[in-house]
Amino acid sequence: MNIDDPWYVKDINFDPELKQLDIWINFNKGSKFPCPKCSGPNCSVHDTVEKEWRHLNFFEYKTYIHCRVPRVKCGNCRVHQIEVPWARKQSGFTFLMDSIILTMAQSMPILKIAKMFDEHDTRIWRVVIYYVKKSREKEDFSNVSIIGVDETSFKKGHKYVTIAADIENSKVIYVSEGKDSSTLTKFSEDLINHDGEPTMIQSISCDMSPSFISGISSEFPDAKITFDKFHVMKMINEAVDEVRKQEQSTIKELKNSKYLWLKNEENLSEKQSERFQNLKNQNLKTVRAYNIKLSLQEFWNSQNRKKAAQYLKKWYFRATHSRLTPITEAANTVKKHWDGILNYFDSKITNGILEGINSIVQLQKRNARGFKNVQYFINMIYLKLGKLKFELPT
Numbered sequence: 001m002n003i004d005d006p007w008y009v010k011d012i013n014f015d016p017e018l019k020q021l022d023i024w025i026n027f028n029k030g031s032k033f034p035c036p037k038c039s040g041p042n043c044s045v046h047d048t049v050e051k052e053w054r055h056l057n058f059f060e061y062k063t064y065i066h067c068r069v070p071r072v073k074c075g076n077c078r079v080h081q082i083e084v085p086w087a088r089k090q091s092g093f094t095f096l097m098d099s100i101i102l103t104m105a106q107s108m109p110i111l112k113i114a115k116m117f118d119e120h121d122t123r124i125w126r127v128v129i130y131y132v133k134k135s136r137e138k139e140d141f142s143n144v145s146i147i148g149v150d151e152t153s154f155k156k157g158h159k160y161v162t163i164a165a166d167i168e169n170s171k172v173i174y175v176s177e178g179k180d181s182s183t184l185t186k187f188s189e190d191l192i193n194h195d196g197e198p199t200m201i202q203s204i205s206c207d208m209s210p211s212f213i214s215g216i217s218s219e220f221p222d223a224k225i226t227f228d229k230f231h232v233m234k235m236i237n238e239a240v241d242e243v244r245k246q247e248q249s250t251i252k253e254l255k256n257s258k259y260l261w262l263k264n265e266e267n268l269s270e271k272q273s274e275r276f277q278n279l280k281n282q283n284l285k286t287v288r289a290y291n292i293k294l295s296l297q298e299f300w301n302s303q304n305r306k307k308a309a310q311y312l313k314k315w316y317f318r319a320t321h322s323r324l325t326p327i328t329e330a331a332n333t334v335k336k337h338w339d340g341i342l343n344y345f346d347s348k349i350t351n352g353i354l355e356g357i358n359s360i361v362q363l364q365k366r367n368a369r370g371f372k373n374v375q376y377f378i379n380m381i382y383l384k385l386g387k388l389k390f391e392l393p394t
C-alpha cells in the first residue's frame with residue numbers, strides 16, 4: 001500500500017470465522033500535515049474521524065483498512081479533513097481496489113463484480129462513474145470533424161439514448177438520454193466543453209429522423225448530412241415486407257417468407273433458396289417490390305455523384321410507377337431526402353461504425369440483463385466504446 005512516514009500499521013487482526021482481515025493504520029503523534037484546501041504546510045491535527053476502506057481481498061479474506069483520519073486546523077482556512085495516500089476522497093475503497101474494479105468493469109458486468117466482492121452494485125457503479133467522468137474531462141475533441149449519430153434502445157417501451165461517434169477514430173464521444181433534437185444541442189455543448197467547435201464539423205451521418213435533421217441544421221449549420229445507407233435500405237426492406245404481408249392473404253405461400261426477401265440470396269440455405277426460387281418465378285407483387293429494392297441496392301455502387309443522381313432519378317420513376325403503395329411511399333421518402341442520400345457519393349460515410357457500436361451496446365445490455373437506470377447505461381457505453389484513457393492509481 002506504499003504507506004510512508006508518518007503513517008504506520010498499528011494493528012492487524014485476522015478473523016478466520018468472519019473470513020476477514022482488518023488492518024489499522026495510524027500516524028505518528030505530533031505529525032503535521034499540509035492543508036488539503038490551500039496546501040499551507042505544517043498544520044496541526046485538530047481531531048480525527050474514524051474511517052474504513054475496502055481493500056483487495058487477501059486470498060478469500062475480505063480486507064479492510066481502518067484509520068482515524070486527522071482533521072487539521074489551517075491558519076488560512078478552517079478545519080479540513082486531510083486526504084490519505086491510499087484512497088481518494090469520499091471513497092470507501094482503496095486506490096488498488098478502484099483499479100481492479102475498473103479493470104474488471106471493462107470486460108465484466110457490474111453485477112457480477114459486485115457479487116464477486118460481495119458489495120452492493122451501487123458502490124461498484126460509483127467507482128466506474130467517477131473514473132469515466134474524470135477521464136472524459138480530459139478528452140480533446142478539437143480535431144473531430146466527421147460524426148455519426150444514431151439512437152439505441154435502453155429499455156422496452158421506447159426508451160432511447162442517442163450516441164454520437166467520431167467516425168474517423170471509431171469512438172463514442174457523446175451519449176445522451178432521448179432521441180429528440182435536444183440531444184444534438186447537448187452534444188454541441190459538450191463538444192465545446194472539450195475544445196471542439198461545432199462549425200468544424202463537416203459531415204454527419206444519420207438516419208432520416210426529422211428530429212436529428214432539425215437538431216443538426218440548428219446546431220451544426222456547416223455540416224453536410226449524409227443519410228446512412230443502411231437506414232435507407234432498411235426503409236425499403238420494410239416496404240417490401242409490407243407488400244408481402246398484404247399479398248399473403250391471397251398467396252398463402254408467402255407466409256413466413258419475410259427473411260427470404262430480406263437476406264442476400266447467397267446467404268440462404270439450400271432449402272430456403274429452393275423455396276425462394278419457386279416464389280420468384282411467380283408473377284407476384286412481392287417479386288416486383290423485391291426487384292425495386294435490389295435496384296436501389298445497386299444504386300450505392302454508382303461511380304460518382306452525377307451518375308448516382310441519374311440512376312436515382314430513373315429508380316424513383318420506376319418505384320413511383322410500381323402501383324405498389326408501400327414502395328411508392330418509400331420512394332417519396334427518398335425524394336424528400338434526395339441531397340442527403342446523394343451526399344454519400346461525396347462523403348462516403350455511413351453509420352457502419354455505429355451499427356457495430358450498437359451491437360456491442362445491445363450485447364452488454366443482454367449480458368447485464370438490463371440496466372437499473374439510464375446513467376448506468378450511458379456510463380457503460382463510455383466505458384466500453386469511449387476509448388477513454390483511464391489514469392489508474394497503482
Ligand SMILES: [Zn+2]
Nearest residue numbers: 035038074077
Ligand atoms: Zn488552508
